[in-house]
Amino acid sequence: MSLLDKPIRKKRIVVLGAGFAGLTFCRRFRSEFAEIILIDRQNHHLFQPLLYQVATAGLSMPEISRPIRSILSRRKNVTVLMDEVTGIDAENKQVILKAQKEPLAFDYLVIGLGAQNDYFGHPEWEAHAPGLKSLDDAIRIRQNLLLAFEQAEITEDPETQRRLLTIAVIGGGPTGVELAGACAELARVILRRDFRRIDPEKTKIILIEAGDRILSAFDPELSAEAEKQLRRLGVNILKNEPVQSISKEQVVLKDLTIQAGTILWGAGVRGNPLAAKLGIELDSKGRIPVRADCSLNQHRNIFAVGDIATLKDGLGQPVPTVSPAAMQMANHVARIIRDEIECRTQITHNRPSFVYNNKGSMATIGRAAAIAQMGRLKLKGYSAWLAWLFVHLIFLIGFRNKAFVLLQWAWSYFTYGSGSRVISGMDRTFRIKPFAVNPASRVDELAQMENQNTGSGI
Amino acid sequence: MSLLDKPIRKKRIVVLGAGFAGLTFCRRFRSEFAEIILIDRQNHHLFQPLLYQVATAGLSMPEISRPIRSILSRRKNVTVLMDEVTGIDAENKQVILKAQKEPLAFDYLVIGLGAQNDYFGHPEWEAHAPGLKSLDDAIRIRQNLLLAFEQAEITEDPETQRRLLTIAVIGGGPTGVELAGACAELARVILRRDFRRIDPEKTKIILIEAGDRILSAFDPELSAEAEKQLRRLGVNILKNEPVQSISKEQVVLKDLTIQAGTILWGAGVRGNPLAAKLGIELDSKGRIPVRADCSLNQHRNIFAVGDIATLKDGLGQPVPTVSPAAMQMANHVARIIRDEIECRTQITHNRPSFVYNNKGSMATIGRAAAIAQMGRLKLKGYSAWLAWLFVHLIFLIGFRNKAFVLLQWAWSYFTYGSGSRVISGMDRTFRIKPFAVNPASRVDELAQMENQNTGSGI
Numbered sequence: 074m075s076l077l078d079k080p081i082r083k084k085r086i087v088v089l090g091a092g093f094a095g096l097t098f099c100r101r102f103r104s105e106f107a108e109i110i111l112i113d114r115q116n117h118h119l120f121q122p123l124l125y126q127v128a129t130a131g132l133s134m135p136e137i138s139r140p141i142r143s144i145l146s147r148r149k150n151v152t153v154l155m156d157e158v159t160g161i162d163a164e165n166k167q168v169i170l171k172a173q174k175e176p177l178a179f180d181y182l183v184i185g186l187g188a189q190n191d192y193f194g195h196p197e198w199e200a201h202a203p204g205l206k207s208l209d210d211a212i213r214i215r216q217n218l219l220l221a222f223e224q225a226e227i228t229e230d231p232e233t234q235r236r237l238l239t240i241a242v243i244g245g246g247p248t249g250v251e252l253a254g255a256c257a258e259l260a261r262v263i264l265r266r267d268f269r270r271i272d273p274e275k276t277k278i279i280l281i282e283a284g285d286r287i288l289s290a291f292d293p294e295l296s297a298e299a300e301k302q303l304r305r306l307g308v309n310i311l312k313n314e315p316v317q318s319i320s321k322e323q324v325v326l327k328d329l330t331i332q333a334g335t336i337l338w339g340a341g342v343r344g345n346p347l348a349a350k351l352g353i354e355l356d357s358k359g360r361i362p363v364r365a366d367c368s369l370n371q372h373r374n375i376f377a378v379g380d381i382a383t384l385k386d387g388l389g390q391p392v393p394t395v396s397p398a399a400m401q402m403a404n405h406v407a408r409i410i411r412d413e414i415e416c417r418t419q420i421t422h423n424r425p426s427f428v429y430n431n432k433g434s435m436a437t438i439g440r441a442a443a444i445a446q447m448g449r450l451k452l453k454g455y456s457a458w459l460a461w462l463f464v465h466l467i468f469l470i471g472f473r474n475k476a477f478v479l480l481q482w483a484w485s486y487f488t489y490g491s492g493s494r495v496i497s498g499m500d501r502t503f504r505i506k507p508f509a510v511n512p513a514s515r516v517d518e519l520a521q522m523e524n525q526n527t528g529s530g531i
Numbered sequence: 532m533s534l535l536d537k538p539i540r541k542k543r544i545v546v547l548g549a550g551f552a553g554l555t556f557c558r559r560f561r562s563e564f565a566e567i568i569l570i571d572r573q574n575h576h577l578f579q580p581l582l583y584q585v586a587t588a589g590l591s592m593p594e595i596s597r598p599i600r601s602i603l604s605r606r607k608n609v610t611v612l613m614d615e616v617t618g619i620d621a622e623n624k625q626v627i628l629k630a631q632k633e634p635l636a637f638d639y640l641v642i643g644l645g646a647q648n649d650y651f652g653h654p655e656w657e658a659h660a661p662g663l664k665s666l667d668d669a670i671r672i673r674q675n676l677l678l679a680f681e682q683a684e685i686t687e688d689p690e691t692q693r694r695l696l697t698i699a700v701i702g703g704g705p706t707g708v709e710l711a712g713a714c715a716e717l718a719r720v721i722l723r724r725d726f727r728r729i730d731p732e733k734t735k736i737i738l739i740e741a742g743d744r745i746l747s748a749f750d751p752e753l754s755a756e757a758e759k760q761l762r763r764l765g766v767n768i769l770k771n772e773p774v775q776s777i778s779k780e781q782v783v784l785k786d787l788t789i790q791a792g793t794i795l796w797g798a799g800v801r802g803n804p805l806a807a808k809l810g811i812e813l814d815s816k817g818r819i820p821v822r823a824d825c826s827l828n829q830h831r832n833i834f835a836v837g838d839i840a841t842l843k844d845g846l847g848q849p850v851p852t853v854s855p856a857a858m859q860m861a862n863h864v865a866r867i868i869r870d871e872i873e874c875r876t877q878i879t880h881n882r883p884s885f886v887y888n889n890k891g892s893m894a895t896i897g898r899a900a901a902i903a904q905m906g907r908l909k910l911k912g913y914s915a916w917l918a919w920l921f922v923h924l925i926f927l928i929g930f931r932n933k934a935f936v937l938l939q940w941a942w943s944y945f946t947y948g949s950g951s952r953v954i955s956g957m958d959r960t961f962r963i964k965p966f967a968v969n970p971a972s973r974v975d976e977l978a979q980m981e982n983q984n985t986g987s988g989i
Contacts, residue, residue: 116677116681133591133592133593134591134592135591140725142722142725142726143725146724146725147724149727152727152728153725153727154684154685155681155684155685156685172682172685172686173685174687219574223574223613224630226612226613227612227613227614227630227631229632266604266605267598267600267601267604267611268600269607269610269611270610
């Protein structure tokens, strides 16, 4: 009997999560001997690097998100299910889903469930300092930010006004820096002419960093440059200030208590809690330890890719939790699985190791302000920002036409387009009236709204 | 003493509502002897004629809404307050606002608060058949529509699937026709390739009209043409079928009960309930009766404009509740008030009467399908649709650059752009998990979500 006579059963690959890792896997994996089932609890893929722009009303939702189904509509071997994972039975090779009565069997499992905000053991802080991981987070932050200006405009109490016009951003990593820079632009440039009773330019933006410099993953020279650029935008930077506690509109530091109408969290992330369903030991950040080929030690047919995985690559270097690494890992795993399926071999123990190709990193600070580091090349200011723009355009996978997005960006750049400053979801989804009778209870309501909306969080 | 020596006190004009009427007034009124305070509970103006496209995922929010502040940012004499009106004291010339301790005094009051959905004495229907008046309505309808497809894809019960893939639209006026046509395009064209287990082309769309023809405000010939165009898109039209009752996913007609996963209401509107605060007698549709100059009989310094007003114009013809009428009325009132303020005359009883200039009406049915009637000129199909496109572009006041919007539309037209099909607000604002364990309770949850979100309605 020759190989060609052997009956072929299609292998089933189940992919969890349609982030950069999961989606790259589905786009890259091609084999007629396999079917892919992609599970995500949202119907859209999110271009997370630009999420901070939605939160600060610079871009609108559809510009950075796209339905998973339409990205994959031409891939007939991919079935997308909008569902939630409730269990992973590694021994019996099946995934338990919320909406399916029967468990979903798999030959291979690719876990790309990403990361969530990490409040360092203080989950109660989340209610007062929302982080930025999902589209809903971004929309909520945008609502809070814009409502703070609206409320400051109608209040007569100068102290309330001062509090409402203070924004505290916790964490001096790329997310915190981007948020602080974008908040500064929102207040000082975009909203400048829009109010009559308050002066948005007086908004105080405070970036709080526990370490001794911001953007510590970059070269110290670039950190210093980023600080300079942020200060030019009017951001106050507090360094060596670990946060002691956060409560309603209040951040407590060592010797200082900050009253702020808006508090944003950009200080850290940990693996998606679903990782615990595997029943194996995770690292201190809740991530799944994998071999150099990205598969689990105990289960060679299960792979973890992207921010939920922790590994040292084939050269022994730890792989950072950034989107290029997630996409490279997904490509690597797609190649391994395809080879094993197409060659109809058993799962091999000689798989190639993943090697992370670090093409550089960049952080954007504001319009025409950024830093970038590619090997020895360091860029600052306008040139770094152009590089940032270029890279983000290249990687906007499947997002309309790239030329069109560029046009849209160019348009917003020159006009400070205002469409995304619309506050929606007030009258129904939040189910509170926008304002109460006096400033004090108005602030209460804002906090209540915040609570309501984080109650179902992590 | 000459006129010039008389001391001048700036008159204060309070405008309620930033719809077509209120906003047109603020943009048109120019006098250095007056200050305007514009009150709206939302922060944005809405281009309502295109709202159905947001509900059916054709356009996204920022394309049809814009912050009021940014539209009026250069009008230094206009102050915008995001607040809610709780009372109108016509005798003492003041408005009571929720967030302001002191009542707001006015010399002139312009009421442009618009209309709300009318459920003909059955407010309990709203929970099951949402109407389309605000951005939040539209987003909610879009979520329900898209979730119905997602749930149909994962359910295994054919009856549940059939119900989820049935959309009932109640009311054969322009709103109902636009919604039915857009739903048909969404299911049959846009989502066609996106699912693996269901065939979106099998979606059943039923348009229910109580009278004997749809679009009864148009010439019968055009009604017939619209029906033909709708049928071509695959819409079932039921005529002479007044709705007997609506409950969860069920519409009861005379001899027929329709099970539908999505029920949409486009059957009628009535004046904003705030009209009752005036303490005068309203018409049967809750609208404010005004004189031919748009002012109240009892209070000549209070005007009602747009959909909240009911009047016969200077030629004795009733003014329809459409946006061109609202804008014309606002212009008329702006001229009256400016004349009285600039000439420093007392309020005169010889004001000019408003005369409605009917430039025609149009209804759009789908991509490249519409009807239009301008005097004796009747247009159908592509030419009517081009006229519709042209008119809507002209009147997109203040919405980015019109050429840019045209470009965006052209782009969507050729590519069926997918950005706006993103479901947001699921994990936090709705606070329910997308799906339950079995199809029956899944449907319950959907209904529950619906209930939660209409609980705070009218």
